[in-house]
Amino acid sequence: MASKSEKKLRSARWFAPDDLRSFGHRSRMMQLGFSEADFGNKPVIGILSTWSDLNSCHSHFPDRVEHVKRGVFQAGGLAVEMPALSVDESFTKPTSMLYRNLLAIETEEVIRSHPLDGVVLMGGCDKTTPGLVMGAVSAGVPMIYLPAGAMLRGNYAGQILGSGSDAWKYWDERRAGNITNEQWQGVEGGIARSAGTCMTMGTASTMMSIADALGLTLPGASSIPAVDSGHQRMSADCGRRIVDMVWEDLTPNKVLTDASVRNAAIVAMALGCSTNAVVHLIAMARRAGLALTLDDLDALGRVTPLIANVRPSGKDYLMEDFYYAGGLLALMKQIEDRLDTSALTVSGKSLGETLVGAKVFNDDVIRPLSNPVYHEGSLxxxxxxxxxxxxxxxxxxxxxxxxxxxxxxxxxxxxxxxxxxxxxxxxxxxxxxxxxxxxxxxxxxxxxxxxxxxxxxxxxxxxxxxxxxxxxxxxxxxxxxxxxxxxxxxxxxxxxxxxxxxxxxxxxxxxxxxxxxxxxxxxxxxxxxxxWTPPQPRFERGWGWMYINHITQADKGCDFDFLQTDFGRPVGEPDIF
CATH class of the missing domain: 3.50.30.80 (IlvD/EDD C-terminal domain-like)
Structure with a gap:
């Protein structure tokens, strides 16, 4: 049920007043081809897409944006696409991690400075999930995360290949002289066969799953392969749902809670998560003002068996197999009694409600607790x-x-x-x-x-x-x-x-x-x-200087000190335009 009136829409601050400034806002919307029937009395939804021509993981995003727009329009909102920094793993040097916080800052400021009532965040490649979420949490408007999804299984000479994991394996064999250049080139051409993120339980799949477990995606969305038609339908669903979230005033602080963060940590341990998860989950939690430490994660790992038999912690399967076996909802159903099922999700339902009917269809991919891949958690x-x-x-x-x-x-x-x-x-x-x-x-x-x-x-x-x-x-x-x-x-x-x-x-x-x-x-x-003498500074100017002077250590999430919730005035709308 709607709890926000049209006059309370954030975008109304730009479009509703009868003054010269709002005249300018309205006239520029008309310049874009919109009429006053398109804005002023309906939610304006920003679609923040981390697409670029060099981000192979997100090469399907231009199509998915159109599906999100369709959903927004169907639900009575106005959809506007907003570009966001495309932090890709393959080409960004010296490391994409240097720019995660830049994406977080851009996300927060794009939302804060534009007439957006809600946002759909489109990411997947490793740092895009935490970067988008951190920025949107700080901005505080209703948000829903749309995960890119994993690519299809790799294949060469009848052998199933997994992103990264098999690259390291075959590279060692090449260094040892055990495979030929022709074989190496065959692996190179077969290991990445479609749009989407790494299909192992790498950082991309881990962080998309964590966003899902936090309640920030439509339930189970993180498991859908990038090129599955279900991914297109999920994208349209995101567009429809974010409009309802605006009317419900369902903001991130109502979803990100101590309970949801603990749920996400438990799920990560059961998944065989990437080691990078600890840095990003701590950073996301702290953006929401929630305390989370390395020792908290270790304590949960001690009592949470690893049950996803997905490479590299598992031995046999990839994310496509995980989806067919029931996906994240099925895994969470296996450990339901360890989770706080009262935690709210962006669907408007509790976690427990989203798990009703979830089933495991292959218990070698998603193991029962009685037969785990490893007796403790991933990390x-x-x-x-x-x-x-x-x-x-x-x-x-x-x-x-x-x-x-x-x-x-x-x-x-x-x-x-x-x-x-x-x-x-x-x-x-x-x-x-x-x-x-x-x-x-x-x-x-x-x-x-x-x-x-x-x-x-x-x-x-x-x-x-x-x-x-x-x-x-x-x-x-x-x-x-x-x-x-x-x-x-x-x-x-x-x-x-x-x-x-x-x-x-x-x-x-x-x-x-x-x-x-x-x-x-x-x-x-x-x-x-x-x-011991300190080494010379890495940077003397620009983004690098800001990074070096304000980055926290790994155990604190590598966020900037001045972006933490206890720094300066509370996060909220600016006092002036």
Whole structure:
């Protein structure tokens, strides 16, 4: 039932007054071909699309925008498309993470500065989901997230290929000389067969699913493959629903609650989520003024089995299979008793209402709790003298023999140094060594690049080794796998303990007890700390300067300090136009 009158529409502030300024607004709408029957007494819906010609994940968005518009018009609203920064993974250098907050700022300011009563956010490629959501949450108008959906399964020579995961696998085989250039090119042409995001449970699928579990999408929308006709129908449904949300005044603060954030964290653990999920979920929660910590996530992971058998944490299936098996709603139905089903969703229904009738159609893809892929959740959070503020590892995606491990560190201060060394077949390295990359965190990267799945040294690859313990203050792709400890916080670039580690120091990982330490006595560490000198600034101007000076560390979500809810005046409409 409508709770907002036409006079209370936000867009009415632009169009309704009988003054010179509103005359200008109305006349410019008429210049665009609209008549006064199109605006002034109906919700204006902004469609924020992160499409670009270089974002292959979103190549279907121009078509989907038309379906959203159709839905908006059918529901009695006015749809306007608004471009938003297209932060893609494939081409954005040095890393797309450097620009997530830029998308969040743009999203917030586009909404705040235009006559929009509600917004449909169109994203999917990794950073677009958190960037759009963070900005829209801060702006505070009714919003609904439209996930891009995953691409079709890859295929080469009868073998099913998964984005990223199989690229790393086949690249190692090529480095070892086990596959030909022709085979490598066949994989290259077969691994990405349609529009849509990575079809493994990488960061894109993880974050779309998290948005769904938060209640920010139409229920189950995150599982629909990008090129399925159901995706077009869902897009039109988004257009119809956002108009109703405006009249209902269903704003993000009514959907994003402690309960919905906890639900999303539990679902992420059960999915086999990307390690990047912790950074983005913490950032999104904090934009809503909700406290969420790494330790909260670890505690939930301890008691939430991983039940989605989807690569890379699972062994056999991809997102298309996950959809056919029942999708996210079916997975949430499996763990319904662990969720707060009273949480509200943008559908206007509670989570519990959306799960009525959800079923699993393949219990090898979506496992029962009695037969999980892994007995705990997707991620574990470590602490110790190497990472006093935390670090993250994905246990189900690495060789179990590294769950408890001691070995000498082999330390690299930059990615080029590391890359040159690991391709040297004469490198003195054993499977017990611990590869360490530093100066790759939020400031050091710069921008927190996905360098954390350090390549196995070529000499070990040729000996048949495919995993070893690796540690960095970087991130890694959600499609990656292996015994990789990531997000070491505080990062080495700002003087975190990782900056004090030396080649030859013994590093100890104890996954069960969540410890990561260097076995160096405190007196020696104090000497090293006194001798440490800060590196030169990465940027001296522009966006990079703003980023370096205001980015928080990984354990705080890598948002800007001045965008947090406890900074300055409360979020709300500006006092003046």
């Amino acid at each position: 574990a959070v470590l602490h110790g003298n190497l990472c006093p503020d935390g670090a993250v590892i994905k246990p189900a995606a690495c060789d179990p023999r590294y769950y408890k491990h001691e070995g000498p560190a082999l330390v690299f201060d930059s990615y080029p140094e590391m890359k040159k060394a690991i391709d040297d077949e004469n490198l003195q390295v054993t499977p017990d060594h611990v590869l360490v990359l530093r100066n790759a965190g939020p400031q050091g990267g710069p921008g927190f690049p996905e360098w954390g799945m350090l390549p196995i040294p070529k000499a070990l690859i040729k000996q048949g080794h495919r995993d070893m313990l690796r540690i960095s203050d970087a991130r890694m792709s959600g499609t990656s796998y292996g015994a990789c400890v990531l997000h070491v916080s505080p990062e080495s670039y700002v003087g975190g303990p990782l900056a004090l580690l030396k080649t030859g120091d013994i590093v100890r990982l104890d996954l069960e007890n969540r410890h990561l330490d260097m076995l160096v006595d405190e007196a020696e560490l104090a000497r090293r700390r006194a001798a």
